[in-house]
Amino acid sequence: MESFLNPEGLVLLVDDEETALDSMEMVLMANGIGPVLRCGDSRKVLSILSSGTVNVVLLDLIMPHFSGEEILEQVTAEFPHIQVIVVSGMDSVETAVKCIKKGALEYLVKPVDEYNLVTTVKHALEIHELKMGLASLQSGFFSKKEFADPSVFSAIITKDPAMFRIFDYIEAIAGSRHPVTITGESGTGKELVARALHTAGCKDKPFCSVNIAGLDDTMFSDTLFGHVKGAFTDAGKERQGFVEKAGRGVLFLDEIGDLNPGSQIKLLRLLQEREYYPLGSDRVRPLEARIIAATNYDLTERMKSGLFRKDLYYRLFTHHIHLPPLRERKQDIPHLLAHFVGKTAADLNRDIPEFEEGLIPALQSYDFPGNIRELEAMVFDAMTTHDREKQFLSLNAFENRMDKTRTLDEKGGDPSGNEIIFPGILPDLQTMTASLIREAMVRSNDNQTKASRMLGISQPALSKRLKKMKKEV
Numbered sequence: 368m369e370s371f372l373n374p375e376g377l378v379l380l381v382d383d384e385e386t387a388l389d390s391m392e393m394v395l396m397a398n399g400i401g402p403v404l405r406c407g408d409s410r411k412v413l414s415i416l417s418s419g420t421v422n423v424v425l426l427d428l429i430m431p432h433f434s435g436e437e438i439l440e441q442v443t444a445e446f447p448h449i450q451v452i453v454v455s456g457m458d459s460v461e462t463a464v465k466c467i468k469k470g471a472l473e474y475l476v477k478p479v480d481e482y483n484l485v486t487t488v489k490h491a492l493e494i495h496e497l498k499m500g501l502a503s504l505q506s507g508f509f510s511k512k513e514f515a516d517p518s519v520f521s522a523i524i525t526k527d528p529a530m531f532r533i534f535d536y537i538e539a540i541a542g543s544r545h546p547v548t549i550t551g552e553s554g555t556g557k558e559l560v561a562r563a564l565h566t567a568g569c570k571d572k573p574f575c576s577v578n579i580a581g582l583d584d585t586m587f588s589d590t591l592f593g594h595v596k597g598a599f600t601d602a603g604k605e606r607q608g609f610v611e612k613a614g615r616g617v618l619f620l621d622e623i624g625d626l627n628p629g630s631q632i633k634l635l636r637l638l639q640e641r642e643y644y645p646l647g648s649d650r651v652r653p654l655e656a657r658i659i660a661a662t663n664y665d666l667t668e669r670m671k672s673g674l675f676r677k678d679l680y681y682r683l684f685t686h687h688i689h690l691p692p693l694r695e696r697k698q699d700i701p702h703l704l705a706h707f708v709g710k711t712a713a714d715l716n717r718d719i720p721e722f723e724e725g726l727i728p729a730l731q732s733y734d735f736p737g738n739i740r741e742l743e744a745m746v747f748d749a750m751t752t753h754d755r756e757k758q759f760l761s762l763n764a765f766e767n768r769m770d771k772t773r774t775l776d777e778k779g780g781d782p783s784g785n786e787i788i789f790p791g792i793l794p795d796l797q798t799m800t801a802s803l804i805r806e807a808m809v810r811s812n813d814n815q816t817k818a819s820r821m822l823g824i825s826q827p828a829l830s831k832r833l834k835k836m837k838k839e840v
Contacts (some may be wrong), residue, residue: 377404377420378488381412381438382427382454387477391425391454391484398485399642399653400492409433416446423491426471428455428462436469443470448498450491454479489641496544519567523559524706527696533560533688540686541567546638546658548623548683550666551690554740557661558621560688564659565617572616575609575656579630580622587630588646591618591637598647610643613656623683624664624675635679658683693742694734695820701727703739707746708760715750723759731823733769744768801836804829 378400382388388405395403404421406412409430415421424442428435435453442451453466456477463474472494473487520534537560540547547564549557558576565574577590593608609618626634637643641654660683669675693700704727712719735741749764803822811817819829 377402377422378492379404379406379412379415379421379424381406381409381424381430381435383407383409383430384427387427387454391479394481394484395488400485400488409435409438412438413441413445416442416449421446421449422495423488424449424451425454425488426451428453428457428466436466439466439469439471448495450495452487452491454484493545516567519563523556523563524703525696525699526702527691527699529691530696530699533690534563536688537564537567540564543568543686544657545685546660546683547686547688548666549659549661549688549690551663552692552738553663554738555690555692556739557663557690558619560690561617561619561659561661565619568657569616573613574617574619575613576619576621577609578621580625582626582630584627584629584633587626588633591633592643592645594646595648598645602647605645608643608645610637610654610656611652615655616657618656618658620658620660622662623660624662624666624669626675628676631676631679635676635682638679638682692735693738697731697823700730700742703742704730704746707743708750711747711750717750717753717755720750720753720760721758723762726760726762726765729762730765800832804832804836808833 378395380388380391380403382391385407388407392403392405395401404415406415409432412424412433416424426435426438426442435455439451439453442449447470450472451470453463453471453474454477455462455474458476466474472491475483475487519537523530523534525531541564547561549560551557561576562574565572579587579590582590589606589608591608591610593606593611594602596602596605620634637654638658642651643654644651666675666680666684670677670680693703704722709719730742737744745765745768748768749760752764753760804818807818807821808815811821815826815829815833819826822829
């Protein structure tokens with residue numbers, strides 16, 4: 368079975384000369400571009416395009432019945448998402464400029480150099496995919512009240528509007544084959560989101576996860592690309608790399624921020640050329656999988672400091688998902704708590720206890736440096752030590768595990784120490800609330816969304832309080 372860079376769509380070759388069609392088809396197929404469809408009759412082009420399966424057209428200009436320029440005008444008008452590359456024997460700057468103005472992506476002169484033909488078609492396929500992705504975003508981004516397939520997100524427990532916006536984005540980019548990078552603090556659920564992307568886009572294909580932290584250049588190449596027998600000492604048999612194992616599915620690269628400089632170059636080439644060589648092999652193989660990367664680093668800062676390549680950064684960040692920390696999703700804490708308690712009770716074969724009064728407010732006042740993973744560990748520990756004779760799950764079991772070293776300045780509060788220093792005479796609650804709101808607005812540069820997150824209230828509630836404060840002045 369042939370393996371192509373463009374399996375969901377066709378590359379249509381339009382030329383009345385059989386030898387030209389043979390030559391272009393052979394070059395494209397040899398470089399993994401296809402399926403390829405041939406058309407020697409210009410009258411049939413539009414009916415073929417109406418099938419909706421063509422992504423790129425390679426078009427001759429001088430043909431019987433309809434000229435290439437006439438077809439170009441019709442394709443541009445009726446099928447604007449299809450990329451057209453003119454391939455002509457006319458070496459005329461005037462003709463080339465005219466074709467580009469009419470909508471052609473590129474103008475190639477026969478005989479076409481093999482490298483130029485392949486790179487131009489690959490570029491056209493990328494542009495087609497980006498255009499289709501943009502159209503998907505414009506038609507559905509942040510507009511749906513219901514998800515096309517809610518089961519895609521069943522593993523992610525949330526009622527948070529910011530997370531629902533991320534779900535919308537995932538559905539919008541699910542059909543794209545371009546890389547996605549998921550950022551967020553440790554424990555925020557980056558792999559769950561990667562699996563949701565996989566389920567939304569290609570759930571019947573493999574999902575391969577690789578933690579690349581600590582891999583040196585050789586281990587990185589062997590892990591991703593595999594090797595042939597005899598490639599190096601102890602290579603007694605061929606090994607399939609994860610790029611090949613992932614097939615047309617998803618290759619999830621975790622801890623991408625830890626990738627060393629040499630491996631960054633190899634990953635960049637894989638993304639640019641969409642091909643690779645197993646260690647010890649001279650036979651090129653295509654990248655068919657979608658790359659999803661994840662990191663808890665701020666890659667922008669690592670890029671600025673020279674620790675992460677700029678060209679790789681921009682390749683990986685074609686699509687970007689940033690997951691908010693749990694302290695910015697406090698309304699999710701009761702739902703996550705109930706989920707983890709139920710799950711742990713089932714694992715331990717125990718009844719589900721009720722929650723002690725004050726447990727949920729106490730958890731919502733904590734900033735969870737370890738995020739959802741920390742909450743899950745807390746629940747497991749509390750459930751394991753819970754006295755079955757008692758009806759309520761104890762607050763003490765959670766408080767004993769809370770990281771008391773987290774200071775208020777890490778949450779956007781007092782930057783000077785571990786506690787707020789109050790004046791000798793306490794201000795009344797109204798004054799204290801107003802002062803806290805003003806400070807949050809200063810720290811957020813008057814951004815109400817950020818300020819509301821610092822204060823642990825909704826943005827409409829903050830807006831209402833600000834209006835009230837303005838009237839009281």
